[in-house]
Amino acid sequence: MSEPLQQRLCQRTGMPPQKIAVIPQYCEDFYAVPQPDAALQAQFGGRFNLVFTGTFTPAQSLETVITAVQDARSRGADMLHLLLVGDGMSRAALEAKVKELHAEDAVTFYGSVPATDIPKFTALADALIVCLSDSPDLGLTVPAKVASYMAAGKPVLASMDGAGNAAVAAAGGLSSPACDAAALADNLLALTRMDAAQRAAMGQSAKEYYLAHYRRSELLRKLEHFILEGRV
Structure with missing residues (x-):
């Protein structure tokens, strides 16, 4: 699913790289179709919405x-708002963290929604955030949400190491090391200070990267060719 995994498999098996196809996880097509939602806009519009969608776990x-987010707000990004869409085992701890930082105005826990509703939230977003802890194994693959975020055509920020960090950087996003809150705050501050045209260009770059690397039909074609012909 990634070049780091290809390299690990070669090291463990002695297989030459040309015998191993790198085919990342594809993105379902519906993530690429915006779904502007008037109710969400009425609720959260007028702020700089940084959106995360997915499961809340220590990973x-x-x-x-x-x-x-709280650091960036204290340094001038006072309209920055983190919208967390999802749920999971870490929610209680995260809610406690928000209270500890007195960040209730900066962070909203929206709860879980069907996957097909995610484009409503990515359409609302001014930017999308993908993050992982600093475990070496987590850096071996590109999280599935990276592809779905790029498909939305919005600026993508990464707080992670390895293949995911590299993919976001290659797509014109802003990347920082895993668990480095200061570096992420710097990127958030920089993003909020960009004008709309600069952010739109970032989103377009992300969309083009999705079209080149993560479309379902193209990746299935590569898989079929590799199985039938031994090549991508």
């Missing part, structure tokens, strides 16, 4: 994002 290191 996501969402406390890093909460800390970075």
Whole structure:
């Protein structure tokens, strides 16, 4: 699913790289179709909405994002708002972190929604955040949400190491090391200070990267060719 995994498999098996196809996880097509939602716009419009969608677990290191958001707000990004869409085992701890930082105005826990509703939230977003903890194994692959975020055509920020960090950087996003709240806060501050045209260009770059690397039909074609012909 990634070049780091290809390299690890070659090291463990002695297989030559040309015998191993790198085919990342594809993105379902509906993530690329915006769904502007008037109710969400009425509720959250007028702020700079940084959106995360997915499961809340220790692997996501969402406390890093909460800390970075509060830091960026204290340095001038006062309209920055973190919208957390989802649920999971870390929610109670994250809610406690928000209270500890007195960040209730900066962070909203929206709860879980069907996957097909995610484009409503990415359409609302001014930027999308993907994050992981600093475990070496987590850096071996590109999280599925990276592809779905790029498909939305919005600026993408990464707080992670390894393949995911590299993919976001290659797509024109802003990347920082895993669990580095200060570096993420710097990127958030920089993003909020960009004008609309600069952010739109970032989103377009992300969309083009999705089209080149993560479309379902193209990746299935590569898989079929590799199985039938031994090549991508």
